[in-house]
């Protein structure tokens with residue numbers, strides 16, 4: 424049996440070269456960067472080198488880069504730090520219905536605890552925010568717009584440049600959760616008028632537990648993690664030096680590989696999409712096609728089956744994927760993203776996300792295409808939902 428990992432949107436393996444540059448900072452170069460002796464200055468220098476690497480990859484300045492413990496922490500910082508800092512200006516935040524829970528649940532917290540008011544913009548059937556909706560939603564109390572760069576479930580890339588330009592013109596801060604996008608598309612924070620941005624190392628072949636918060640020079644937020652004076656007094660706690668070094672190297676390498684990786688992985692993606700749509704009847708591709716979709720993302724709805732059973736069947740064949748539906752996340756609700764693009768409960772429950780990466784080969788795609796249609800057909804034969812559906816719409 425083959426082992427085919429197709430869940431790169433959930434996490435990526437740490438690149439062996441990344442691990443290699445990290446390793447000395449666990450052992451011989453373990454000094455606390457805040458210490459005075461010269462040996463600790465090596466740790467400080469390593470952090471500053473990584474800060475420069477991240478800045479260079481994003482067309483940012485090193486002083487605009489802050490290291491955090493995760494993408495989630497960076498998202499929390501952006502929202503809470505803005506609402507707390509700009510209270511006298513307003514309390515209104517605009518975001519979208521399809522954000523990661525790191526944004527959505529922080530939004531709920533702001534409303535419940537901080538006196539914030541949050542608008543969740545709808546999206547079109549491919550998962551895109553409409554600029555008209557954003558324009559209609561902002562008020563004179565709006566202090567922050569947070570729209571994810573690309574969606575983690577269906578891969579839709581948002582019109583970030585237009586959103587950024589609009590916010591800049593209105594004097595409203597603009598944050599984007601670029602955790603998925605930064606691993607796969609070029610991001611220039613200046614050209615896109617981005618004020619704040621969240622990244623995560625483990626989505627780009629770096630280690631888990633390290634994130635980046637980009638904060639445009641001159642902007643001031645409340646701190647999120649309080650304590651010592653690390654990160655210029657803005658983000659306390661002894662630095663995760665190895666993680667930071669890994670993040671710096673991972674983003675530099677990712678950027679260097681992008682010109683080869685992007686076309687190769689998008690071609691595999693399109694072959695997988697066309698292969699599945701051509702061989703499995705009554706299947707819907709969720710999200711956009713072409714340039715407006717992350718190079719590595721596929722997401723399908725198979726009418727008549729449950730995403731969980733599909734995952735188990737695929738797992739039995741050595742294929743690791745994911746579903747946006749219910750029980751995997753411990754609730755009975757289908758994915759908020761799939762509901763936001765207008766799917767029925769049945770469609771949302773029968774969803775499958777396969778996300779590709781550096782390790783994905785032509786053989787992996789062939790293998791998935793050779794087993795998936797059969798699995799779906801077998802499960803549909805046992806499904807009362809499918810029986811009903813066929814009665815109404817026919818087999819093909």
Ligand SMILES: *Cc1c(COP(=O)(O)O)cnc(C)c1O
Pocket residue numbers: 432492493494495496523525571573574575600601602603622623624625626632633634
């Ligand atoms: C994975 C992910 C996060 C969370 O990042 P962590 O570093 O795992 O906390 C946030 N937003 C999006 C879009 C993600 O895909």
